[in-house]
Amino acid sequence: MLRGLLLLLEAYLKHSYSVKASRNGENMILVTYDLISPGQKYQRLIEAITSMGESCHCLESTWLLKTSLTAEQVATRLRQQIDGNDKLLVTAFNPHNSNGWLSQEAWNWIYGYVNR
Structure with a gap:
């Protein structure tokens, strides 16, 4: 699975594009990462994501x-x-075409977007 994500990342970086706003100027974006370096900077990255x-x-x-x-x-x-x-x-995330095994809290968050 990680290899597949890395291949997608490489393709994305080679063919970067903008995703247009999906509704009322709001996008749902999926962010995933692997921090490789010693002394990984998780807190700095998380603060950037949540900001x-x-x-x-x-x-x-x-x-x-x-x-x-x-x-x-x-x-x-x-x-x-x-x-x-x-x-x-x-990448853009389509909540109308998603499936998986997440916590109920995560699904409630996703459904909250769909039902806005």
Whole structure:
């Protein structure tokens, strides 16, 4: 799974694009990362993520973010918080076409976006 995410990240970085606002200028963005370097800067990265909008820490290194920013803008801001060998994937998240095993709290957060 991690290898697949890294391949997506490489494709994203090669073909970066902006995601248009999905509704009322608000986007739901998925952020996932692997901090590789010794002395990883988790707190700095988490503070950057949570400063950009309403956020949900749904998996160990994965966040969902409701923001007026595009995926490209979020990625640009977060790249300033990580080292060159760390991994980062930022992409639009479609809550209408998602499935998985998350905590009830995470699903409630996602459904709250859908039902706005």
